[in-house]
Amino acid sequence: MPLRFYNTLSQQVEEFTPAADNTVRMYTCGPTVYDFAHIGNFRTFTFVDLLRKCLRANGFHLNHVMNITDVDDKIIRNAVAQHKSLDEYTKIYTEAFLEDCAALRLERPERLAPATEHIHDMVDAIQKLGPHTYSSDGSVYFKIASFPTYGKLSHNDFSGNLSGARVDVDEYEKADARDFALWKTPKEGEIFWDTEIGPGRPGWHIECSVMAIKYLGDTLDIHAGGIDLVFPHHENEIAQSECLTGKPFARFWLHAEFLMVEGQKMSKSLGNYYTLRDLVGKGHAPEAIRYLLASVPYRKSLNFTIDGLKSAAIAIERLRNFKLRLETDRYADGVNQQLAERTALASAAFTAGINDDLNTAEALAAVFEFVRDANSAMDSGEFRAGNTPDALQFLNLFDSIFDVLKATAKAGELGDGEIDARIEARTAAKRARDFKLADQIRDELLAQGIILEDTKNGVRWKRK
Numbered sequence: 139m140p141l142r143f144y145n146t147l148s149q150q151v152e153e154f155t156p157a158a159d160n161t162v163r164m165y166t167c168g169p170t171v172y173d174f175a176h177i178g179n180f181r182t183f184t185f186v187d188l189l190r191k192c193l194r195a196n197g198f199h200l201n202h203v204m205n206i207t208d209v210d211d212k213i214i215r216n217a218v219a220q221h222k223s224l225d226e227y228t229k230i231y232t233e234a235f236l237e238d239c240a241a242l243r244l245e246r247p248e249r250l251a252p253a254t255e256h257i258h259d260m261v262d263a264i265q266k267l268g269p270h271t272y273s274s275d276g277s278v279y280f281k282i283a284s285f286p287t288y289g290k291l292s293h294n295d296f297s298g299n300l301s302g303a304r305v306d307v308d309e310y311e312k313a314d315a316r317d318f319a320l321w322k323t324p325k326e327g328e329i330f331w332d333t334e335i336g337p338g339r340p341g342w343h344i345e346c347s348v349m350a351i352k353y354l355g356d357t358l359d360i361h362a363g364g365i366d367l368v369f370p371h372h373e374n375e376i377a378q379s380e381c382l383t384g385k386p387f388a389r390f391w392l393h394a395e396f397l398m399v400e401g402q403k404m405s406k407s408l409g410n411y412y413t414l415r416d417l418v419g420k421g422h423a424p425e426a427i428r429y430l431l432a433s434v435p436y437r438k439s440l441n442f443t444i445d446g447l448k449s450a451a452i453a454i455e456r457l458r459n460f461k462l463r464l465e466t467d468r469y470a471d472g473v474n475q476q477l478a479e480r481t482a483l484a485s486a487a488f489t490a491g492i493n494d495d496l497n498t499a500e501a502l503a504a505v506f507e508f509v510r511d512a513n514s515a516m517d518s519g520e521f522r523a524g525n526t527p528d529a530l531q532f533l534n535l536f537d538s539i540f541d542v543l544k545a546t547a548k549a550g551e552l553g554d555g556e557i558d559a560r561i562e563a564r565t566a567a568k569r570a571r572d573f574k575l576a577d578q579i580r581d582e583l584l585a586q587g588i589i590l591e592d593t594k595n596g597v598r599w600k601r602k
């Protein structure tokens with residue numbers, strides 16, 4: 139099954155391969171580090187992580203850049219109000235973002251690019267854009283009228299009279315309501331950079347164009363982000379980049395739909411949001427949050443509920459129990475051929491689902507139908523020892539994308555590896571007939587919420 143993605147630019151599902159040398163050059167829009175990210179933001183970042191894992195599963199190498207927006211109006215306002223430098227202020231939220239990403243098992247892109255480390259590249263680009271720009275009161279604007287295909291990504295027709303329509307949220311003087319700021323002159327007391335184009339700070343859109351081209355070249359294979367970025371952010375990125383290079387900016391544009399709460403987008407401004415920290419603090423496992431965010435295909439909006447999160451935790455538990463059963467139960471020798479074929483089909487259906495524009499729902503259905511059938515074969519004594527390796531391999535394939543089978547230790551809890559080491563020590567103590575030590579290890583584990591169960595096939599453990 140070839141890998142296919144829905145391309146916002148062409149409005150079609152298209153077969154994907156990188157343009158050159160098996161490496162995917164990918165740029166995704168990162169966080170604005172003015173506060174903790176909410177799990178709506180993390181729906182988009184989880185989608186990007188699934189995309190990375192899917193591309194790798196298809197044999198491609200990755201060269202992925204993500205920006206960190208560490209300068210914007212809100213950041214400047216908050217930093218000034220708290221008497222902090224920009225760095226001091228944004229460091230807190232950048233670190234928090236990276237910690238949250240690690241908790242959700244989101245892989246680091248090959249490069250994280252903070253905007254403030256690229257101010258001079260942006261100034262150069264603004265100078266190069268020359269005839270496509272104009273200045274007004276010390277700020278520099280991009281002249282939309284100089285880019286005739288403006289609107290090709292969002293499929294908006296800008297040929298009519300749009301006077302009065304605002305496409306950018308800034309309070310500066312511009313010739314046409316659609317024009318957007320490349321460079322903003324500082325207001326009284328604001329933080330700014332002194333540069334060849336005057337004092338000021340870059341606009342958000344130029345940041346992404348400049349860093350994407352700098353690290354990935356004129357034409358990206360994939361550019362991705364949340365659906366709210368299609369317009370105006372990505373439309374503006376295209377206008378700037380294509381005026382700079384004369385080449386198409388990105389071949390594929392992928393956009394994730396929103397995480398919703400009771401029919402509305404989860405957002406800071408509506409106040410209907412949870413951060414990862416809120417949910418983990420209430421006892422929800424990060425992998426359950428990851429599973430929930432990943433379980434609905436990215437082009438469908440996903441309604442967040444605590445019940446949905448609990449169901450995600452139950453689904454993971456089911457898979458973990460199945461894995462444990464595969465690893466510890468003993469089965470009669472031989473291979474159940476029918477089940478072997480069933481495993482191969484399930485595995486192919488899983489890959490077909492993932493390759494079909496990351497249809498995670500289809501991929502999960504293949505996993506759970508298989509688990510149901512394999513569990514009943516185990517119950518009825520039809521499962522054979524020779525079916526175990528393929529079944530485990532299928533679970534590994536699932537986990538190479540979903541990454542939820544390993545349990546996250548809660549604060550102060552033992553990690554899986556530490557528990558396994560203690561169990562081994564207990565087994566060794568028993569073998570040496572040191573039952574006092576063996577019991578002591580079991581009791582210590584119990585005190586930490588780990589219950590051991592001795593079965594004829596070895597030791598199983600569970601968290602209380």
Ligand code: AMP
Pocket residue numbers: 167168169170171178179180181182363364365366367394395396397398403404405
């Ligand atoms: P920001 O930190 O505001 O720049 O947003 C970071 C990313 O989160 C962007 O790609 C947004 O499109 C995305 N985003 C914001 N809200 C949501 C939401 N409710 N659901 C999914 N993605 C979102």
Ligand code: ZN
Pocket residue numbers: 166167168346371
């Ligand atoms: Zn961007």
